[in-house]
Amino acid sequence: MKDLRGKTAFITGGASGLGLAMAEAFGHEGMNVMLADIEADVAREKVEALRAKQIRADWVKVDVTSRDSVRAGALATVAAFGKVHLVANNAGVGAGGVFGEVPEGDWDWVIDVNLKGVVYGMEVFAPLMQSHGEGGHFVNTASMAGHISPAGMEPYCATKFAVVAMSEGWREQLAPRGIGVSVLCPGVVSTNIYAGRRNRPADAYGPDGRPVDPAALEQQREWMAGGIDPLIVGQRVVEAVRDDDLYIFSHVEYESVVRERYERVMAGFEKSKASPALNTLPGDRRLDVPLGRR
Ligand SMILES: NC(=O)c1ccc[n+]([C@@H]2O[C@H](COP(=O)([O-])OP(=O)(O)OC[C@H]3O[C@@H](n4cnc5c(N)ncnc54)[C@H](O)[C@@H]3O)[C@@H](O)[C@H]2O)c1
Numbered sequence: 664m665k666d667l668r669g670k671t672a673f674i675t676g677g678a679s680g681l682g683l684a685m686a687e688a689f690g691h692e693g694m695n696v697m698l699a700d701i702e703a704d705v706a707r708e709k710v711e712a713l714r715a716k717q718i719r720a721d722w723v724k725v726d727v728t729s730r731d732s733v734r735a736g737a738l739a740t741v742a743a744f745g746k747v748h749l750v751a752n753n754a755g756v757g758a759g760g761v762f763g764e765v766p767e768g769d770w771d772w773v774i775d776v777n778l779k780g781v782v783y784g785m786e787v788f789a790p791l792m793q794s795h796g797e798g799g800h801f802v803n804t805a806s807m808a809g810h811i812s813p814a815g816m817e818p819y820c821a822t823k824f825a826v827v828a829m830s831e832g833w834r835e836q837l838a839p840r841g842i843g844v845s846v847l848c849p850g851v852v853s854t855n856i857y858a859g860r861r862n863r864p865a866d867a868y869g870p871d872g873r874p875v876d877p878a879a880l881e882q883q884r885e886w887m888a889g890g891i892d893p894l895i896v897g898q899r900v901v902e903a904v905r906d907d908d909l910y911i912f913s914h915v916e917y918e919s920v921v922r923e924r925y926e927r928v929m930a931g932f933e934k935s936k937a938s939p940a941l942n943t944l945p946g947d948r949r950l951d952v953p954l955g956r957r
Pocket residue numbers: 675676677678679680681682699700701702725726727728753754755756776804805806807848849850851852853854855856857858859862890
């Protein structure tokens with residue numbers, strides 16, 4: 664999407680961190696922005712701050728774990744701005760822990776927000792984008808944790824690998840409809856994600872058996888504060904939307920880490936090429952590519 668001026672962006676998790684930064688970056692390009700967030704009061708405050716910067720902004724309370732809530736957010740955005748051209752499926756939370764000790768409620772919560780929230784955002788908005796015929800673009804927020812999987816972050820990484828995988832497939836499916844799909848994969852960005860457990864609803868996911876230790880929280884806050892400025896990532900997203908990039912990286916220093924992972928994957932192929940079991944297959948069967956090539 665080359666021309667952003669006058670178009671409308673809907674941003675989940677828009678009241679804080681990367682979502683708010685994308686809103687500001689899109690707003691500076693002349694877009695209308697709708698902050699969709701479970702924290703309505705914070706979203707309202709941030710809208711005032713954006714308006715003070717001459718950005719046309721509004722807010723709507725949305726819980727991305729509910730398809731109905733996302734749909735209501737879409738209707739509110741159409742009512743406020745007419746059409747939606749860009750959707751940032753960005754709301755996300757963190758969860759992880761020692762193998763066997765991650766509460767089931769945490770698995771459910773992180774999957775509902777980070778994975779199913781993206782599915783709902785895509786499925787609700789794609790038909791709206793298609794119907795106005797002016798083209799559209801999705802930016803789905805994954806993470807470097809969608810390319811590498813540090814021990815102890817499995818629930819989070821599982822959802823972020825999923826967001827990368829889904830975005831790759833959807834990009835092909837939606838291109839013929841004039842809709843682009845990008846996947847944002849940042850490293851550490853200075854946001855409030857370290858305090859995300861405040862939005863874990865006990866009625867849906869069970870009581871939080873991991874009450875937040877204020878000292879540990881402060882340590883995480885300090886660590887996150889060392890991340891890059893989210894606004895720079897927002898500006899990178901603007902560039903990528905204009906160029907219709909699939910992968911949006913903001914931390915190029917991770918290139919070697921991702922390369923090393925793929926080298927380990929390739930080593931797995933090399934090992935299998937020498938497998939006596941596989942070498943009993945006829946040669947042409949071994950070269951079949953049933954999943955196709957990208
Ligand atoms: N900060 C980082 O270092 C980093 C790195 C890679 C990826 N990410 C991803 O960036 C995205 C944004 O996170 P952030 O770092 O800006 O964190 P953040 O906590 O500052 O912002 C997240 C926002 O999402 C909202 N939210 C939480 N649950 C929600 C729900 N169910 N429905 C709607 N909104 C909800 C929160 O209220 C908050 O405003 C997430 O998907 C996160 O996984 C962050």
